[in-house]
Amino acid sequence: ETGVTQSPTHLIKTRGQQVTLRCSSQSGHNTVSWYQQALGQGPQFIFQYYREEENGRGNFPPRFSGLQFPNYSSELNVNALELDDSALYLCASSTLAGVNSYNEQFFGPGTRLTVL
């Protein structure tokens, strides 16, 4: 069974640029969530995708957008990068356990984004 993978591992961008981060879900999982973790903080929920549709969104501006593909892999896109976007970006995959509830979430190793 393959775990959750993310690419790239590290990324350096400058203010105003755009970035795409990628995530491959664990085998058999149909839900992917993205989180932003600033240094010294807990992860903050960005959004979740279930079967290619957005299924919830945290308090992040529209320049944070995502996609989920038929194979349940996912992308996080961030436009017009700001210095405060520097963080560890984590994705997690899971399966639906019941109405609005999910089984255990499994996290990838993260992508460290630095915005200069």
Next chain:
Amino acid sequence: KQEVTQIPAALSVPEGENLVLNCSFTDSAIYNLQWFRQDPGKGLTSLLLIQSSQREQTSGRLNASLDKSSGRSTLYIAASQPGDSATYLCAVEGYSTLTFGKGTMLLVSP
């Protein structure tokens, strides 16, 4: 809005000690609670998941309890080892999201 608080923020203990990490949350309408471990600069490793209808879960030297009505959970680590050194995060599941605390940074010295 759900808020999760973890106490203490940091903890340093000698090897062999039993210890308790605390987590509290403001909204008791949760589906489940999960404890994670995070090594520096790394992703999250799930340790234990407690469904909202359950009171506790155990895995090896780890035991987690949940009191949903009072909005509290504890993670008990028995006979701590230097390899347990990491940040421990508590997260509660609401509608389609996990809300995390800031974590407890644990250092176990030999």
